[in-house]
Amino acid sequence: MITITNKTDCGGCGACASRCVTSCITMAPDEEGFNYPLVDTDKCIHCGLCERVCPLLHKPQPHEILAVIGCKNKNEAVRFVSSSGGFFSLAAEKILGRQGT
Structure with a gap:
């Protein structure tokens, strides 16, 4: 399950919400209008797909x-x-x- 503790660790791209097979992640604006993921922990099956697709958690390797x-x-x-x-x-x-x- 993706957890954002520091807002600078999220670009608000929505990849996690798009990849979630149970649709437990929605993107919602914060008080400044930037989208961040909100996880319905009751629907989450802890498959880890949201974390694997996150471009900020898995930066491309230099080549x-x-x-x-x-x-x-x-x-x-x-x-x-x-x-x-x-x-x-x-x-x-x-x-x-x-x-x-």
Whole structure:
């Protein structure tokens, strides 16, 4: 069962409530309006799923970045209306121009 003793140990993401199989965890705002989990201990079966899914209890392990590649479309008008730097439309045009190969 997830227990928050210090509010800085909870980001209010709601992952614990989403993962709970008995729906004993609900997210409720505190006096400042930030959501925190409330556990109905009578419904809790102590399966531990809420604790295993918590990103603050289980921070990701650092790993080596293998490679980073960046690109952008040279056409500024395309970039302006794109969320990917215009790369997708450029790649799609090239692939479609080759009949998908």
